[in-house]
Amino acid sequence: MFSKACEYGIRASIFIAKNSFEGKLVSPKEISEEINSPKAFTAKILQALVRNDLIKSVKGAHGGFVIDKDAIATIKLTQIVEAIDGDKIYSGCGLGLEICDENHPCPVHDKFKVIRDELKHMLETTNLEELALGIKSGASFLKI
Amino acid sequence: MFSKACEYGIRASIFIAKNSFEGKLVSPKEISEEINSPKAFTAKILQALVRNDLIKSVKGAHGGFVIDKDAIATIKLTQIVEAIDGDKIYSGCGLGLEICDENHPCPVHDKFKVIRDELKHMLETTNLEELALGIKSGASFLKI
DNA sequence: TATAAATAGGATAAATTTATCCGAAATAAA
């Protein structure tokens, strides 16, 4: 569904959000340990999220990554996915045709459209806050 | 969503089904031209489908690939997907956790489950016949 | 101002997926 990079990016964002509630910065080291991901690769993905203004980095000593408290509830999963994987998950044809639309559909175009629209809706309505709260309460997990 | 191999596999199967209606064998060359895919790579995928008893190969001169006429309506997309991509599309965690189930869910487990179940249902209820008929009637396309 | 700690980013390596090539095996037909 998503690339590894995107999976790490979402998990990292949730972990950062959870800590940002308490005003706590987290480092790539801490993040990769808590979400069980390769450190340097995760750091690269974090850079991409910073460039897309989804998370903030504080450089230098005592730096780390953080998300603005009031942004946590407004950042939707779709923004993270688009920042890392682009929009292929929405626009791409299920069977890989370059052109696949109402006028020139692949054999499963309509059937896929239903599912993709639902996925899209889910990503557009799920925000970081609810996911971070699930982690905080112990209802869900970010590793293993 | 699916690997390239799986996309080619589905498109190839639909093309073979369409020709099998008329009792016509098709070669990897013809298939790859009609579905716009790399020939040798497509041939490898066809072998996997043969090993899984989804399509039949006729070796030697005037050989090619064919699907039993009465099997066309019974072969579901899920069988092709599983033969090529395995069951990761059903069992895998949306965020890449090794363990992700009701007892140990990732933060988006429930939300993903809804979508994956719908995808699963679609793949389990869509058969090759209806897809091949769409191609035959010109309602849908296998390339470009 | 010097130092230590932290992110940024380029270069490179490893792993996986995608794709190609070629000879072996099978088979219909001459």
Place this chain on the structure above:
DNA sequence: TTTATTTCGGATAAATTTATCCTATTTATA
């Protein structure tokens, strides 16, 4: 039985994704 045609399957190559390493840059603090 020979030949031409076709699938089978192993070896290899190319491309992409994933992952690592190292240095530069930034910045808080002593």
